[in-house]
Amino acid sequence: MASETELIDVEEQDLYEHLRIVVDKGQSLLRIDKFLMHRIENASRNRIQNAIELGNVLVNDKLAKSSYRVKPLDVISVVLPHPPRDTEVYPENIPLDITYEDDDVLVVNKPAGLVVHPGYNNYTGTLVNGLVYHFEQLPTLPGNDGRPGLVHRIDKDTSGLLLISKNERAMTWLARQFYEHTITRKYVALAWGDIEQDGTVTGYIGRSIADRRVMSIYDDETKGKWSVTHYKVLERFGYVTLIECQLETGRTHQIRAHMKHIGHPLFSDATYGGDKIVKGTSFSKYKQFVENCFELMPRQALHAQTLGFVHPTTRERIHFEAPIPADMEAVLQKWRKYIAAGVEQNAG
The missing domain is CATH 3.30.2350.10 (Pseudouridine synthase)
Structure with a gap:
């Protein structure tokens, strides 16, 4: 029988958003980072500039620069990890089998039986609770009951490798790879x-x-x-x-x-x-x-x-x-x- 946690798992594709924006005919020339700040909900200028720097923003199928000024009928494509939400996850000292770690990413070998993230009937004792304890601050995603750093997921009773991003820049970069x-x-x-x-x-x-x-x-x-x-x-x-x-x-x-x-x-x-x-x-x-x-x-x-x-x-x-x-x-x-x-x- 499937656990309640498995039932609320979102698709990996839902951990980030793919936006396609066609610029209005009457749009005046405007830097693309400023333009996107007004068009994407909860998008800070830093978040937009990160996405542009990492090649996650295209204009008419070509890589955009922050200095680019949008023109009427430009077609803009953006891949972003969803913005953070205020969802508290309590840190717990849970042992982690770390395969690799640096300043940007963490690769953890998850044992079978360990729930990846908090959810219905599993608010504690999850991999995410352990991550918060060990690394204090990780980027989060929306609609996820607190999944700091997660750019994908595996089922509770599946074992193996899980990739964690340790900052927003890394998350944005990895989101594009998952999307593509x-x-x-x-x-x-x-x-x-x-x-x-x-x-x-x-x-x-x-x-x-x-x-x-x-x-x-x-x-x-x-x-x-x-x-x-x-x-x-x-x-x-x-x-x-x-x-x-x-x-x-x-x-x-x-x-x-x-x-x-x-x-x-x-x-x-x-x-x-x-x-x-x-x-x-x-x-x-x-x-x-x-x-x-x-x-x-x-x-x-x-x-x-x-x-x-x-x-x-x-x-x-x-x-x-x-x-x-x-x-x-x-x-x-x-x-x-x-x-x-x-x-x-x-x-x-």
């Missing part, structure tokens, strides 16, 4: 079934009509938001397959819903039907083996393993990997032994 899908994110997942070949899942993802706790894939663009997941086979175990999933878009429950949609729900994913035997034999020994695996890892077999992005200051592309966590590794080892034992038995 240039952030590299790869997950490893254990899915039910023998997946024959690599592939791509696409479709409009939205809340299920039958159950609002889960996401469904539609052909109708009015029922959801466009989503793309590429998957590649890493290792086969007959009844389950270890795959790598690369995200193009960042929708709620995207990988989990996509794999369910093509008939391969993630192993031990209760929300999407992966917490029961989907493929395999009727033998009681096999049933007991699978149940033991579920006990070892009572959550979806999904880990955000790889993260790559262009750094906001150095402008160099950097890349990080997080090892598969102990619970998921233990389940993979059990499957390897189970399949090997079966092969030896058949060979004998």
Whole structure:
């Protein structure tokens, strides 16, 4: 069953805004930073100038400079992280597994079971509470019940790498990369079934009509938001397959819903039907083996393993990997032994 926190998660695309402004015919010449201050709600001049400096403002599809003077019928495109809100988040001394940190960004390896941000029934004990304690001040986003520094998110019971911005300039820079899908994110997942070949899942993802706790894939663009997941086979175990999933878009429950949609729900994913035997034999020994695996890892077999992005200051592309966590590794080892034992038995 999906947690309340998972239900209120916003789309990553909603963490920042993409604005398209067509300048009025009667507009007099005016510096673009001043013009945008009057056209964008809660936009300070510093916030606008940051966006211009980082290349997040285009005029007629060309990079704008702060000194540019807007003209009638100019088409202005802006990508900005949403402005801060007054939402208090209480600091808590929660241990953080920090993969990388500098003055601009933090990469944290989130364990499964840790809620990312405060929300309904989870106002304390979240990753964000720990971030506020350790780093005192981080930029925030609106409509989020306090998500300082977050430019994307992963589900409570998914483990792996999460990118945090430590100042508004970094957030603006990273927001553009997420918007343009240039952030590299790869997950490893254990899915039910023998997946024959690599592939791509696409479709409009939205809340299920039958159950609002889960996401469904539609052909109708009015029922959801466009989503793309590429998957590649890493290792086969007959009844389950270890795959790598690369995200193009960042929708709620995207990988989990996509794999369910093509008939391969993630192993031990209760929300999407992966917490029961989907493929395999009727033998009681096999049933007991699978149940033991579920006990070892009572959550979806999904880990955000790889993260790559262009750094906001150095402008160099950097890349990080997080090892598969102990619970998921233990389940993979059990499957390897189970399949090997079966092969030896058949060979004998």
